[in-house]
Amino acid sequence: MVKERNEIEERYKWDIKSMFSSIEEAEREAEELKEEASKLEEYEGKVTSSAKNLAAVLELKFDISRRMMHLSRFASMLKDQDTRNQDAQRLVANMNALSTDISNKTGFIRPEIAEAGKQKIEQFIEEEESLERFEHYFEDLFRMEEHILDADKESMLAGLGDVLDSPHETYSTFTNADLTFPKVEKPSGEEVELTTSNFTKFQQNPDRDFRKETYEKMYDTFGNYRNTITTTLQKNIRKNVRMAEIRGFDSARESAMKPDNIPGEVYDNLVETVRDNLDLLHRHAELKKKVLGLEELTPYDLYMPVTETESPEISFEEAKDHVLEALQPLGKDYVEKVREALGDERWVDVYENKGKRSGAYSGGSYDSRPFTLMNYQNDMSSMYTLIHELGHSMHSHHTNSSQPYHYSDYTIFQAEVASTTNEALLTRHLLDTVEDEEFRKHVLSHALENFRSTLFRQTMFSEFEHWLHRELEKGDAITPDKADQKYGELKSRYYSNLELDDRIKKEWMRIPHFYYNYYVYQYATGISAGNTLAEKIVDEGPEDYLNFLRTGSSEYSIESLRKAGADMSSPEPIEKALGKYEEYLERAERLNS
Template identity: 50%
Template sequence: MSSVPERSEIDEEYKWALESLYADVEAWEDAYEDAEELIEVVASYEGEATADAETLLSVLDDYEQLMRAVSNVSSFARMRRDEDTRDDDAQAMATRAQSLSARASSAASFLEPEIQSLDREEVEALIEAQPELEEYEHYFDDVLRMKPHTRSTEVESLLADLGEVMGAPGEVYDMLTNADMTFPTVEDPDGEAVEITLNNFTTLQQRHDREFREDVYEAFYDEWDTVHNAVSTAYKNTVKTGSKLATARNYDTAREASLHGPNIPVEVYDTLIETVRDNLDPLHRHAELKREHTDGDDLQMWDLYVPLTETESPDIEYEQACEYVVEALAPLGEDYQSRVAEGLESRWVDVYETRGKQAGAYSGGTYDSQPFILLNYQDDVESMYTLAHELGHSLHSEYTSENQPYVYSSYEIFVAEVASTVNEALLTRHLLATVEDDHLRRHVLNQYLERFRSTLFRQTMFAEFEHRAHEMSEAGEPLTPDRLNDLYRELKSDYYEPAEVDDRIAREWLRIPHFYRSFYVFQYSTGISAAVALARAIDEEGDEAAERYRAFLASGSSDYPLELLRTAGVDMSESSPIEDAIAEYDDNLDRMADLL
């Protein structure tokens, strides 16, 4: 029987080095206590933050120390929990860290309203009186921009206190799906029992035996049906929370509130959906290629992940994947490439799936720590691409932390997904240009097409789903399980027109964790569109474009996302990058059709 190992069975070299952040839980407890003391220090400034330039600088310095401490404490606790979501002690640490973060936000909730009590001329006078405030100039601009949507200190404190509670639906969903749900075991064509998990479902759907794919598909989605009401309730309350919070901050809709934070016009969201809707023909063509490639005359939902290759993915062991990725990133410059190589040797990555481990993948870490990457590596081409993707996030953080003060050390998801997807594009170009193994080349091209399909088209479909779900809720229409299923089925039918849409796939939305971060997924689609444009420029222009790109990575949040991307060379307020990306996808469909 194919089984998932316990964490204790994995060699240390394949586990992330959390001890580089805190040596042990005792050190974490000490840091937790220090952070609690800093909360009191920051709270003491309330009512006096803008009394004079020196006081403003002092509170900003102390606020930075507090948030850096909270970030370190929270990051460590989260990663400990994600190692094994069944671990009660680790769950308790994560819960305490969430509470600490909420208390810190509450204690500092006076700061921005007090800054907003000033006009721009008064802020400029403070900067002139204390030149060290100059580095906060963009921060002040951003804070003043939010003035119409910031409430009184009392209300802001209350909203900050409620932050922990408002995130409860997503936390319940995570615990339900990662710790409590157990998926069935199915028999493969060789008679071996295979356990379905959240991490291996997509891999199993890529098997070439059609009957096995159908068995996996039915067993997987039948299990989701057993938690249908619970997950629907969690999602309904996530939608309501976003809408209520938007109203509290004087926004018309939750989408407007979500996009206003990073200063992304809602027109960018609408342009994405309209442009993709107008260009579904290549996606339908991809689906037709899959129909022709399957054993049946029709295309079923369990056929959507089947690769356009004769055999299953070649085994790509983790070490080989690392080698390919490092080589592929050479066009970004020696500095970038050497940082990646060193990080892979320094245990940035928690590599393999283990029992209870958080599903999926992410890049984490803090301003004061090395990057940390959670993977659930499956020894296949897809996992290699996931590694390249997360390393893009990690290097973005590295460059930002080294080149920006803490106030600009974060960056919006809108630009983050560009950094990760450029790596994927470069990996594809490198492998198609250098690998002589036709078997691997076909799988690389297939992987490119699949990741494009699932990133641009699928995530746009998700974006349309959550936008329409929020519209329904905000119009007073109840988000019942059946209504959400109907909405999802309708979208699936439009986007995957050549395929048969059944009742089980109408429940697919239940398994999408990103829906608990409302209006998040559209940025995968804009990200891949921008990344294709930037990778093409790096390929055509060489060092000049690579230097421009590295400068973009080093910018953090020192400007607004659309402006940062314009500096890098792409304008995401227009439809052309999306159209150009789809055209490249269509060209690669031609290449695959020729191979077939």
């Protein structure tokens, strides 16, 4: 039975009161922040009138942003621990409104700096020593200078944030709140409602007839709304294309990657290298077919592990021990901080409770602990999720401890490396130390599924996403039939040895990441870099990697990863990750021979 939150021991709940003791205290801070933000108005038109003025406005801007972040994260975390809490819902809405208002008020700053020109800003840095700490900020701003609009237009676009996000909001509301699926009878006889949340879990059920039923009902239901979903996705893609045009980018892909200074060849190398190694994915499918004893493998068999037993039960306390041992190669200080995080500092909100948001994430702000939300289920997947999210949280800890606030926000391109490096270290540790053969089968199965779903699947998603944008950039409309056809072609290429039907062509309709604008490829590059760096850590020590964690946004992602040992502008890290996938595949084949 899922407990109420007050029934869970305090030691298993994050210490959110260390941020604000109450909603009332947070609301008082919000009122003070509104007053502070109003001071920005006196700088409009005067940002670069002097070096001292520029220093003052940047200090004010980042101080307001820092406090706003702390408020927003507290509000969202308070809501996530019990989504039924209407006071928390109200606080989130108020913080979103305040954040939009502050974005409007700061919209003039970057355009005024860009208009002043690089030479003038360099002169100001010589005059005002306090501006030296913003040198990379200025470098990045002038790198993007041609894409910065004038102050009025920037403020206008900032104020349109909620409107521009409406296709995603509409899709999210429709699929999470309004879209209903049929009820299904579980093999135990219990009747439950099929949802987008429990679908993947149901696809891992040993009963094949049950898997087939849930698969068919899921995609038949989505198919009933194919016109609505195509429209929302097309509007979202059109927004990306139009915003790229407004800012003078050559394409929507460039507009998504250039702000983080990620070259286009990173994307192309990923797709080409994965495509050249699809035979490994096909071998994985053949292994599943053998373990499951099937003549043909279908889409509703794809989520099944290459084991014949259910996951071993792993308590949270056992998972902590495995995590702490696995992270030893990262050094004493890293491990001790994780031990504190899992103990007295209470970074982790461990167990599911009624009303709690599903899934897991790393949260917190620059001025708080880097908290972690979990819904721990006493299985291997939960243990991997724990070490994954702790990777994010420790990344935040190292960055926040080493960088000023304005360089503390690392990119998604970097973030997915920290989490997958931890996972790779856990797999290595478990395979080296656990002797139980069934347990090792589950470790290998989990690792293989991680490569399949992250490296291969997300690359396939990336191909589809790029096709969507290119169609609209060419002036062609996206219809449900065209989307189904293209997705079906990709699925047939990636899973050529599966028995595919027309339903799988509709899978794109249930993927929310297509609303995130060239986001998914970073999962695949992340797991590639993470596995490359895990090997380097074990072989050469952790210092280069720890320096990477400390970097934040004080230098560009591609450069910080190159220094750590993963040059993502080349195919090499992807090839190394594929090599690790093949190694684990061979080990799993031997164990199941």
